Amino acid sequence: MSTIASPRETSVLPLRRLPSSTPTSSGRPSLENTRSGITSPEQTSSTLPPLPPLPPSTSKRANRAALREFYKLRAPRIAIGGSEVPASDLDDPEFDAGDYVARVVENSGLEDVLRLYTQVVGELRALDAEKKALVYDNYSKLITATETIRKLRANMDPLNPMASTLDPAIAQIYSQASSIREKLRESVPPPDSDQGRARAAELxxxxxxxxxxxxxxxxxxxxxxxxxxxxxxxxxxxxxxxxxxxxxxxxxxxxxxxxxxxxxxxxxxxxxxxxxxxxxxxxxxxxxxxxxx
Structure with a gap:
């Protein structure tokens, strides 16, 4: 006869999960999600400690470089010196992303990598929000200019028939003035002639x-x-x-x-x-x- 084996006792100890170098899908900030425009890294993962804010000058310099690249603008020829914050590797024109990532993974721990990843994601979100703000601002200006042009056209359209009727009248007035001027020239003698001097003496x-x-x-x-x-x-x-x-x-x-x-x-x-x-x-x-x- 076959015996029914007793069920195996389950272990009371929870499974130990090893930390992975790649964040899980539940805690990883995705750029495809709806961006709220908040650049604080605390909301990206609840398990990460709060990070110090990015220096203002570095953030502004990175934002300007990204905007120049987005609108295909050349960098200013005059170099502005005297910055208190040194430039990072990301600001180098010859920056190589693959080499930089490999060097960071090799020389940094998991916590440093996650902190850097969160910082880069925050900067990307900030740049994306600024780009959207610029696009929306330019689009709003374009709509305002288009509306102004439409109003000007609407105000000028009723005047077009009147302007077309004024052209013949203006041409007739000009021709009459020209004929009157020619007749006056013929009737009035030149001032340097004998008739002109006699006329001046009579006046x-x-x-x-x-x-x-x-x-x-x-x-x-x-x-x-x-x-x-x-x-x-x-x-x-x-x-x-x-x-x-x-x-x-x-x-x-x-x-x-x-x-x-x-x-x-x-x-x-x-x-x-x-x-x-x-x-x-x-x-x-x-x-x-x-x-x-």
């Missing part, structure tokens, strides 16, 4: 007549202002005509008639008891200047 005589008429009418206008009580206004209006009359008198134009008009204008501002009967404008207008002498 000068007309201005002289006009000024003489204004000078003769000035005393009467001053009297009206004084009667209305506007003495200061009358004095202000008498300044320019008096200067003109004095200039004519100094040049010998008009003679006694010009002096009579000056005296008549000055007499307006004198008391009635001291006024002198001035010559009437009709008699003094005969010898006033009528040309540009």
């Amino acid at each position: 000068c005589r007309q201005r002289s007549r006009h000024l003489a008429a204004e000078a003769l009418a000035t005393p009467n206008r001053l009297r009206h202002l004084v009667k209305e009580g506007k003495v200061q206004e009358a004095k202000r209006q008498w300044e320019m005509p008096k200067r003109l009359l004095v200039a004519w008198l100094e040049r010998g134009i008009g003679g006694a008639d010009v002096q009579a008009v000056i005296d008549e204008g000055d007499a307006v501002f004198q008391p009635k008891s001291a006024r002198v009967q001035a010559t009437s404008p009709e008699s003094s207008s005969q010898n006033l200047p009528t040309n540009g002498q």
Whole structure:
């Protein structure tokens, strides 16, 4: 007969697991998972002790190098010296990843390797977050610029028909102005010709007549202002005509008639008891200047 063997007693001692150089899948941080943007190595594995933070200058230098590589930008030609933190092997332009990993595994223990691995993963996450932020920022600027261009086009589209109707009107105005200019050139003689000099002399005589008429009418206008009580206004209006009359008198134009008009204008501002009967404008207008002498 066959006997039923008693079941083998299970060992009460737990199996001892040897530490592996590769982290398990449950504790290994994966880059394919949703990145939270937190660069602290404490959240990557609960069994690892907290690590000291990465020096700021080293992290910034590594970030800049990664961003230059991502956007295919050349490194600055001017070297910035005086850094307090020495450059690491990762910053070397001739960095060899395989050689570096082999040297670290050979010369470092498991704890150092895990610490370095966690540090590199944290830096990668930080760089990935910065790259995403740059991409999102540029994309937001692109969307804003596109929206601005769309609004400008929407505002300009209703004006396009109006602008197309203005072109013929502007062309017609330009042609009319050109024809008027040509006609004026034909009607007005050149200034250096005989006709031009004669025309200039005639215009000068007309201005002289006009000024003489204004000078003769000035005393009467001053009297009206004084009667209305506007003495200061009358004095202000008498300044320019008096200067003109004095200039004519100094040049010998008009003679006694010009002096009579000056005296008549000055007499307006004198008391009635001291006024002198001035010559009437009709008699003094005969010898006033009528040309540009």
